[in-house]
Amino acid sequence: MTHLDVRDLACSYGSEKILKGVTLSAEKGEVVSLIGPSGSGKSTLLRALVGLTLPSAGEVRVAGKAVDYSSRKSVRELRSQLAIVFQQYNLFQNMTVMRNVTIAPITIKKRPKAEVEALAAELLARVGMEAKHDAYPEELSGGQQQRVAIARALALQPEILLLDEVTSALDPERVNEVLDTIRRLTDEGITMLLVSHEMSFVREVSTRVVMMDDGKVVETGTPSQIFDSPTHERTRDFVGMILKH
Ligand SMILES: Nc1ncnc2c1ncn2[C@@H]1O[C@H](COP(=O)(O)OP(=O)(O)O)[C@@H](O)[C@H]1O
Ligand SMILES: [Mg+2]
Structure with a gap:
């Protein structure tokens, strides 16, 4: 059964639409990475999934069961299944x-x-x-x-771990120790949604990569599809720019 199933998820801050219908899924044990330019909605998506930002439309299912973000009980149950780690470890x-x-x-x-x-x-x-x-x-x-x-x-x-740029605030020499930690977790089969700028790491550990832009999913594929032969121009530009640096 699909472990995490997100359909047409929308999210706004005030009158500004931030997520404009995001659809993605993760099977049990998958590592699905979200890439895309800053401001494309990656963090908002992770925050919405755990109920920190209220979705305005769409559906989220965890192990087949629909999450009701307006119900405290449902959100409490959700938070026992999903955990999130942020860039700022707090x-x-x-x-x-x-x-x-x-x-x-x-x-x-x-x-x-x-x-x-x-x-x-x-x-x-x-x-x-x-x-x-x-x-x-x-x-x-x-x-x-x-x-x-x-x-x-x-x-x-948690059954599903969400990691939002957890190495971005670290000194370069500290990045690898955290990546090693994550790599070990992926070997243990925990389902993961990963946002990271460490592209070689994303490529190595992901089962699938989701390219986001402007609150939408542009393209989803295996790491080699996304990095070696992206279909969409937006992905080509982004990947080309990132890999050059
Ligand atoms: N708390 C907030 N209030 C208003 N706008 C926000 C807030 N957080 C993020 N945004 C806006 O939502 C958009 C997506 O941001 P974000 O999800 O952080 O993108 P990413 O993580 O891909 O860089 C951006 O335009 C950002 O300015
Ligand atoms: Mg972010």
């Missing part, structure tokens, strides 16, 4: 790494502390942060903080 500065990762599952999901801490320890090891349980965010590099943010998202045990 860790709680006054909490240790362990507390950052465990607070939502313990306080919001009411899961037993010992169980959540065991899971958190496992996740922190997976992102290479096992030695930093008791550190505070300000003692960590940006790359380390972003890895903690990824562990924090995974602690909610």
